[in-house]
Amino acid sequence: METTKRRIALFLFLLLPVFLFSGCGSKDDPNTVVVLNYGKYLEPKLIDQFTEETGITVKYEEYESPEEMYAKYKAGSIHYDVACTSDYIVNKLIQEGETLDIDFTNIPEYANIDKKYIDYCKNFDPKNRFTLPYFFGTVGILYNSKMVDASKTDTWNILWDKQYAGKIIMENSVRDAFLAAQKLLGESCNTNDQHVLDKSLDLLLKQKPLVYSYYCDESADEMAAGNAALAQVYSGEAAYAQSMNEDLEFSVPKEGSNMWVDAWFIPKTCRHKKNAELFLNYLCRPDVAMVNFDYVYYATPNKAVFEQLDEEVQQDETIFPKTETLDNCEFFQPSDEITNNYYIELWEALKSS
Numbered sequence: 001m002e003t004t005k006r007r008i009a010l011f012l013f014l015l016l017p018v019f020l021f022s023g024c025g026s027k028d029d030p031n032t033v034v035v036l037n038y039g040k041y042l043e044p045k046l047i048d049q050f051t052e053e054t055g056i057t058v059k060y061e062e063y064e065s066p067e068e069m070y071a072k073y074k075a076g077s078i079h080y081d082v083a084c085t086s087d088y089i090v091n092k093l094i095q096e097g098e099t100l101d102i103d104f105t106n107i108p109e110y111a112n113i114d115k116k117y118i119d120y121c122k123n124f125d126p127k128n129r130f131t132l133p134y135f136f137g138t139v140g141i142l143y144n145s146k147m148v149d150a151s152k153t154d155t156w157n158i159l160w161d162k163q164y165a166g167k168i169i170m171e172n173s174v175r176d177a178f179l180a181a182q183k184l185l186g187e188s189c190n191t192n193d194q195h196v197l198d199k200s201l202d203l204l205l206k207q208k209p210l211v212y213s214y215y216c217d218e219s220a221d222e223m224a225a226g227n228a229a230l231a232q233v234y235s236g237e238a239a240y241a242q243s244m245n246e247d248l249e250f251s252v253p254k255e256g257s258n259m260w261v262d263a264w265f266i267p268k269t270c271r272h273k274k275n276a277e278l279f280l281n282y283l284c285r286p287d288v289a290m291v292n293f294d295y296v297y298y299a300t301p302n303k304a305v306f307e308q309l310d311e312e313v314q315q316d317e318t319i320f321p322k323t324e325t326l327d328n329c330e331f332f333q334p335s336d337e338i339t340n341n342y343y344i345e346l347w348e349a350l351k352s353s
Helices: 016-020 044-054 066-075 087-095 110-113 115-123 156-160 174-184 194-210 221-226 235-242 273-284 286-296 323-327 337-350
Strands: 031-037 057-063 082-086 131-144 168-171 212-217 230-234 248-251 257-267
Touching: 016 235, 031 066, 031 273, 044 273, 044 286, 057 066, 057 168, 066 087, 066 168, 082 087, 087 257, 110 273, 110 286, 115 131, 115 257, 131 156, 131 221, 131 235, 156 174, 156 194, 156 230, 156 273, 168 174, 168 194, 168 221, 174 194, 174 230, 174 257, 174 337, 194 212, 194 337, 212 221, 221 230, 221 235, 230 235, 235 248, 257 273, 273 286
Parallel strands: 031 057, 031 082, 168 212, 168 230
Antiparallel strands: 082 257, 131 230, 131 248, 131 257
């Protein structure tokens, strides 16, 4: 199984530097589509196949975090035709008027996308005008069944259990780490109440002596190697880790969590819109989407792919959570500037303590 998008890409495509510094997105190059995506989030051979089928050159750039994506886009140095990122960043860009309507008549393979996941996208794209869902998942607790009492893994509280001191991994991400504390407090992960954020910090400060490490991309490998007992991780990371260690299990706590959708959109910098829509149509095609699912191994909203999967995979709740689990989750919403700055202040306080 290939690594997932939350893991740092070990290398960019060999031709990437040429793509980035050779007039990327030029109006004089109509047989081009300029793509921005997470690292290791698209099977590389599919790019070559798209070019072979259409004659359109894919100029491809990767990034690591949603915030990095936002910064790259806002820098304005490259005219991206189509991009994929996390729901709350898409939401922010929609609010800023940075997205173009997708002409779905140019994407007939969009019919393969399950309507229930299109409906989830209304949380950040209310009229489904600007986005096409790509992969989705949750944040939960990955645990080693040989080291942890499974009966206690249905709550975030286990990440504060002193019994597992030095064996707990937390996400090295302010919103994700605070999510666990906020849910324990019975609060929304989108709160802008500074009193609630302060209480969340207090919980995380109490937890910190128990934490083995704060990781962004190494959690799955650490858990697979047995170096920790518990980890707060994305569901796709959990599935990747489970493929290497059969003792690992995954739980989405009863207090609720975050559901995320990574979606494609066409930014207003687009200079090759028809090519961008042709590329999106290609990604929705069942044969292409199946190859991509096997590579990324996150939950796909493509029902044509899902229907071809083995029953064991279809019923794997780490990859495909139950509807009731998803409905107990929240989507992250963009923070206002004051709240965002306060999060940064609190995060620095946690990491420096």
